[in-house]
Amino acid sequence: MFCIQCEQTIQTPTVQGCSFTQGMCGKTSEVSDLQDVLVYSLQGVSYWADLARQFDIIDDEINQWAPKAFFSTLTNVNFDPERVLAFTRQASHYHQRLKTQVEAAATLANRTLEPQPAVAHFVLPDDADAILAFAPEVAVNRGKETLHEDVIGLRLLCLYGLKGAAAYMEHARVLEQTDNAIYAEYHEIMGWLGRDPDELNALLDCSMRIGLMNYKVMEMLDRGETSTFGHPVPTQVNVKPIKGKCILVSGHDLHDLEKILQQTEGTGIQVYTNGEMLPAHGYPELNKYPHLAGNYGSAWQNQQKEFANFPGAIVMTSNCLLNPNIGQYADRLFTRSIVGWPGVSHVDGDDFSAVIDCALAQPGFQHNEIEQMITVGFGHNALMSAAPAVIDEVKKGNIRHFFLVGGCDGDKAERSYYTDFTAQAPDDTVILTLACGKFRFNKNQFGDINGIPRLLDVGQCNDAYSAIQLALALAKEFDCGINELPLTLVLSWFEQKAIVILLTLFALGVKGIYTGPTAPAFLTDNLLAIIQEKFDMRAISSVDADMSAILAA
Amino acid sequence: MFSEWEHNQPVEMTCIEKWAETGDCVSIKLAHASLARFSFKPGQFVTLGVSIAGQSEFRAYSISSQPDEAYIQLTVKRVSNGKVSTFIVDQLEVGHSVQVMKPSGAFNCLDLAPRPSEDGIAKVLLISAGCGITPVYTMAQYWINQSHPVDIEFLHVAKSAAHTIYFDQLATLDEQYAQFHLRLLLKDATGTPYPQGRLTSDWLMQRVPDLQDRQVYLCGPEHFMCDVKQWLEQAQFDMADFHQESFIPAATPEAISETVHTEVEIEVPAFARRLTAQHGAVLADALEQAGLPVIVACRSGICGSCKCKVTRGSVNTFSQEALTEQEVAQGYVLACSSTLSENIGVDIG
Numbered sequence: 044m045f046c047i048q049c050e051q052t053i054q055t056p057t058v059q060g061c062s063f064t065q066g067m068c069g070k071t072s073e074v075s076d077l078q079d080v081l082v083y084s085l086q087g088v089s090y091w092a093d094l095a096r097q098f099d100i101i102d103d104e105i106n107q108w109a110p111k112a113f114f115s116t117l118t119n120v121n122f123d124p125e126r127v128l129a130f131t132r133q134a135s136h137y138h139q140r141l142k143t144q145v146e147a148a149a150t151l152a153n154r155t156l157e158p159q160p161a162v163a164h165f166v167l168p169d170d171a172d173a174i175l176a177f178a179p180e181v182a183v184n185r186g187k188e189t190l191h192e193d194v195i196g197l198r199l200l201c202l203y204g205l206k207g208a209a210a211y212m213e214h215a216r217v218l219e220q221t222d223n224a225i226y227a228e229y230h231e232i233m234g235w236l237g238r239d240p241d242e243l244n245a246l247l248d249c250s251m252r253i254g255l256m257n258y259k260v261m262e263m264l265d266r267g268e269t270s271t272f273g274h275p276v277p278t279q280v281n282v283k284p285i286k287g288k289c290i291l292v293s294g295h296d297l298h299d300l301e302k303i304l305q306q307t308e309g310t311g312i313q314v315y316t317n318g319e320m321l322p323a324h325g326y327p328e329l330n331k332y333p334h335l336a337g338n339y340g341s342a343w344q345n346q347q348k349e350f351a352n353f354p355g356a357i358v359m360t361s362n363c364l365l366n367p368n369i370g371q372y373a374d375r376l377f378t379r380s381i382v383g384w385p386g387v388s389h390v391d392g393d394d395f396s397a398v399i400d401c402a403l404a405q406p407g408f409q410h411n412e413i414e415q416m417i418t419v420g421f422g423h424n425a426l427m428s429a430a431p432a433v434i435d436e437v438k439k440g441n442i443r444h445f446f447l448v449g450g451c452d453g454d455k456a457e458r459s460y461y462t463d464f465t466a467q468a469p470d471d472t473v474i475l476t477l478a479c480g481k482f483r484f485n486k487n488q489f490g491d492i493n494g495i496p497r498l499l500d501v502g503q504c505n506d507a508y509s510a511i512q513l514a515l516a517l518a519k520e521f522d523c524g525i526n527e528l529p530l531t532l533v534l535s536w537f538e539q540k541a542i543v544i545l546l547t548l549f550a551l552g553v554k555g556i557y558t559g560p561t562a563p564a565f566l567t568d569n570l571l572a573i574i575q576e577k578f579d580m581r582a583i584s585s586v587d588a589d590m591s592a593i594l595a596a
Numbered sequence: 597m598f599s600e601w602e603h604n605q606p607v608e609m610t611c612i613e614k615w616a617e618t619g620d621c622v623s624i625k626l627a628h629a630s631l632a633r634f635s636f637k638p639g640q641f642v643t644l645g646v647s648i649a650g651q652s653e654f655r656a657y658s659i660s661s662q663p664d665e666a667y668i669q670l671t672v673k674r675v676s677n678g679k680v681s682t683f684i685v686d687q688l689e690v691g692h693s694v695q696v697m698k699p700s701g702a703f704n705c706l707d708l709a710p711r712p713s714e715d716g717i718a719k720v721l722l723i724s725a726g727c728g729i730t731p732v733y734t735m736a737q738y739w740i741n742q743s744h745p746v747d748i749e750f751l752h753v754a755k756s757a758a759h760t761i762y763f764d765q766l767a768t769l770d771e772q773y774a775q776f777h778l779r780l781l782l783k784d785a786t787g788t789p790y791p792q793g794r795l796t797s798d799w800l801m802q803r804v805p806d807l808q809d810r811q812v813y814l815c816g817p818e819h820f821m822c823d824v825k826q827w828l829e830q831a832q833f834d835m836a837d838f839h840q841e842s843f844i845p846a847a848t849p850e851a852i853s854e855t856v857h858t859e860v861e862i863e864v865p866a867f868a869r870r871l872t873a874q875h876g877a878v879l880a881d882a883l884e885q886a887g888l889p890v891i892v893a894c895r896s897g898i899c900g901s902c903k904c905k906v907t908r909g910s911v912n913t914f915s916q917e918a919l920t921e922q923e924v925a926q927g928y929v930l931a932c933s934s935t936l937s938e939n940i941g942v943d944i945g
Binding site: 064 | 893903
């Protein structure tokens with residue numbers, strides 16, 4: 044086993060990355076090894092898909108499936124070796140299909156194909172044991188004995204960044220957003236990574252390409268969400284439960300939430316959002332359901348306690364999933380899409396009746412707790428319509444600085460930094476937030492500046508797109524570059540979507556971003572130095588020091 | 597009083613001074629940063645623990661300092677083939693740490709306070725040989741320092757003047773204090789005014805004519821004490837006035853053996869190592885501190901890097917997350933999530 048993709052990977056003076064029996068996320072070495080073979084298989088599929096385009100062969104089924112399969116290897120998504128094997132065998136099947144098609148087309152066109160790299164003629168062994176035995180050959184850090192560590196580090200930056208983009212591509216696809224140009228770019232990069240590139244400049248360029256590609260993916264995803272559910276509007280959300288049977292929906296997939304809301308109408312069941320599902324309340328097409336009762340719980344790392352205390356059925360639509368046996372709620376948990384845990388019920392298709400039956404069999408909340416309201420829904424439309432007022436306050440000197448404090452939450456004690464940072468942000472500053480890092484402070488009071496709330500919840504992690512739109516609008520209004528704006532990004536990361544968002548921001552030229560709580564373990568000292576030099580990326584230190592540095596500038 | 601001493605646990609103390617009393621005897625001073633005054637009854641002993649070749653050894657030594665000092669002083673004579681006495685005389689250095697159990701023993705001048713006669717003065721006979729001088733010397737010093745009305749006959753048997761521990765101090769006491777009478781008997785008295793010879797019943801009766809009026813405190817080698825006791829019995833001495841040191845504390849022997857074993861032994865055959873660690877310590881810490889090649893990556897019972905097989909004995913485990921059922925059945929544990937409670941044998945990796 045070797046995995047180094049998340050923020051809680053093992054980092055000691057002698058050990059970097061998770062390489063023993065279990066990863067820190069709880070995935071076994073078996074699952075990790077199978078995932079490595081899956082990723083390699085997907086690189087083979089992409090190699091052929093990329094080549095196939097030259098012969099005008101475009102396979103929609105494979106295009107739409109491949110990013111989803113890649114998404115299944117994201118942190119805290121799938122812990123079930125059987126599911127990983129199923130994806131891998133499907134990849135092998137698609138690999139064969141494309142290879143056959145391309146070879147046939149080449150023959151027809153009288154073209155000889157170039158000699159194929161290993162990833163292109165790789166044949167998946169039949170037997171699970173043989174697949175496991177093969178896994179070390181395709182470890183993500185293969186070649187480390189002979190290659191410079193910076194090469195490995197950049198390969199991982201590209202691979203993990205592309206994985207984050209693949210996750211957003213899948214979310215977009217669920218909302219019927221696809222784009223052949225984006226698929227083409229995805230296959231080209233994924234196939235190239237499968238050929239083990241070792242040139243530093245090419246890898247650096249690739250990482251920027253992935254960042255730009257992801258900007259287009261986030262734009263596509265935003266289009267899918269807003270065209271399906273309307274543009275988010277500022278909405279009050281109750282973060283306390285009310286009496287009644289209940290279903291909890293966690294993860295990022297708004298489509299699943301809609302289906303559950305539709306199928307629970309009239310059942311008396313209250314539906315709650317959890318974690319990254321909180322922004323759903325801002326969408327008119329979802330908020331219109333009166334039995335969308337509120338939000339329950341906080342960020343992913345608290346789920347084992349929060350889910351254990353939730354007296355209903357739970358649906359996990361994407362990451363992050365943790366071991367449900369700890370809180371003993373595995374029998375009332377349902378996974379969707381790429382998510383899986385051995386023994387936990389998986390819902391394929393849009394029929395949620397098993398979930399509903401489960402919720403009805405649970406006790407439900409026994410009382411109405413006293414309401415506590417927070418505000419969500421500051422998507423880019425809401426931000427744009429507020430922009431004139433905001434710009435006015437900036438010109439009057441009532442707002443002197445904007446912070447974007449968000450990103451993934453996690454377990455580490457150092458993440459209290461984000462609570463403290465927002466608490467210490469001066470009264471004449473505005474805080475935008477997104478993703479589950481918001482739960483470090485989103486139930487605190489921040490007041491307002493002449494009617495403009497000081498805390499603006501922009502949405503999910505992919506709604507970084509909205510934050511970027513606001514920044515671009517402000518830059519245009521103040522006739523300056525994005526980096527001359529009184530705007531500082533203070534981002535927390537944990538998994539690969541956060542990595543790709545960072546690549547997008549770099550690719551767009553955003554500089555001076557504060558990242559934390561730690562630097563990615565797969566970035567070597569040299570690579571960190573390069574990133575610091577090119578993009579002025581800063582590690583968080585103490586709130587006092589960072590706040591003074593930011594406001595003094 | 598240290599809370600450890602209240603629970604019969606040893607306290608780690610540091611040797612702050614060491615000097616030679618004779619050619620084969622040293623005195624050491626032991627102190628602890630958080631105790632300014634050591635209380636004990638003169639004549640009592642402490643059980644001292646030292647680490648020799650990775651193993652803990654405990655021996656009892658009488659305290660040779662006075663109560664209420666900022667240290668306790670022990671006087672240790674090399675016993676031939678004696679592991680601990682040799683270690684203390686030859687190897688223990690200032691700055692080294694030792695384990696010290698609380699002062700103990702019924703043989704002390706407070707619990708066994710001498711009764712005064714009609715004239716108000718208590719008469720005592722302190723008999724000692726070799727290193728047995730320590731407790732009775734401490735008692736004598738105590739009576740003198742506290743100006744207790746005690747008339748002291750101090751009978752000590754030694755090989756020579758050079759072998760006499762506290763020789764100078766004894767001569768000074770004899771000179772300065774009317775109530776202190778030194779009766780030194782040397783095997784080789786050359787160059788000294790002291791009598792030469794071995795102690796016999798006759799010599800004893802002659803040297804201490806008012807023996808029957810005195811209370812006797814005896815300390816020395818086993819056979820020596822045996823002989824003296826026999827002579828007194830034969831002389832119809834009132835044995836109620838006879839006290840001898842036995843180094844058995846007030847607590848029962850079982851209690852001593854329990855409290856002394858606060859360390860456990862870890863045997864690692866593959867590396868031919870035997871380590872000791874504290875009861876309750878984490879196995880991974882003990883192995884790492886011993887320089888053994890155990891990988892401890894996550895230190896939270898998740899990753900499985902510190903997997904070890906316990907081949908003998910058992911540990912207390914609070915996480916088995918990274919172990920299969922089979923491994924658990926075979927005795928594998930996660931070292932970072934296991935604490936020691938008894939002696940064990942372990943295979944690393």
